[in-house]
Amino acid sequence: MxxxxxxxxxxxxxxxxxxxxxxxxxxxxxxxxxxxxxxxxxxxxxxxxxxxxxxxxxxxxxxxxxxxxxxxxxxxxxxxxxxxxxxxxxxxxxxxxxxxxxxxxxxxxxxxxxxxxxxxxxxxxxxxxxLFVLKEQREIDLVMLDATARYANFQRLYPGLEQRIPQYHIASHLGITPTQLSRIRAVISLPM
Missing domain, CATH: 2.60.120.10 (Jelly Rolls)
Structure with missing residues (x-):
């Protein structure tokens, strides 16, 4: 198939x-x-x-x-x-x-x-x-979640995509600047 x-x-x-x-x-x-x-x-x-x-x-x-x-x-x-x-x-x-x-x-x-x-x-x-459910969830996320949580959702919805496209496209999708995305990624990658 x-x-x-x-x-x-x-x-x-x-x-x-x-x-x-x-x-x-x-x-x-x-x-x-x-x-x-x-x-x-x-x-x-x-x-x-x-x-x-x-x-x-x-x-x-x-x-x-x-x-x-x-x-x-x-x-x-x-x-x-x-x-x-x-x-x-x-x-x-x-x-x-x-x-x-x-x-x-x-x-x-x-x-x-x-x-x-x-x-x-x-x-x-x-x-x-x-499609309606995805749209509703995205609208809720943009209003209710901070940028770090929206980035985590992006990673879950689009696994591996961030290695395939420029980071400024991801930042635009998240409603943040590329600099903000870099900071979020740096914090996430720090060892606990």
Missing amino acids: NPLQQVLTKLTPQPAEAAEAFLAAFREQTVAKGETVIRAGAQTRQIFFVEEGVLRAYSSSAEGAEYNKAFFVEHDLWGIYYALLTGQPSHLSVQALTPCRLLVADYKLITDLYGKYPTLERAGRRMAEE
């Missing part, structure tokens, strides 16, 4: 015909490091599966400051969900932080399969529920 099929089956077991229809909707795309996959202000109608690589979803202020909202790594199935549901342009940009190999499908094609395969619709609902 390929990784995309494993993710789908983990959400909800699928009959072979439903899984085949779902997998057939995707095509392969390679993305170079630094390339923008989705640009803020543009329409997005695609969902993505990361076969290999790391991407970031971020927003930019009018002054050019960037805030990393999320990272996507191997075996993540993602899209800019609110833009897909509402048809509005994306407020986020998505950029490859490493060379990436993606599988890409048209969101409407996937949702059209829901009528024929209720198990796919159930998987879509479960995916939306998981």
Whole structure:
């Protein structure tokens, strides 16, 4: 079973015909490091599966400051969900932080399969529920936890990612400066 099929089956077991229809909707795309996959202000109608690589979803202020909202790594199935549901342009940009190999499908094609395969619709609902829980937890963490606790959560959610991407991206995701992140890392690495 390929990784995309494993993710789908983990959400909800699928009959072979439903899984085949779902997998057939995707095509392969390679993305170079630094390339923008989705640009803020543009329409997005695609969902993505990361076969290999790391991407970031971020927003930019009018002054050019960037805030990393999320990272996507191997075996993540993602899209800019609110833009897909509402048809509005994306407020986020998505950029490859490493060379990436993606599988890409048209969101409407996937949702059209829901009528024929209720198990796919159930998987879509479960995916939306998981994304909602992650979003809620992240919002609570940003308000309730200090930077050290947010960093610990980052390490738990993204094991090994800090060795693959620049530290300033992690600091941006945590809502702190790179200097603050360096201090936290220094304190954590001190022997007890």
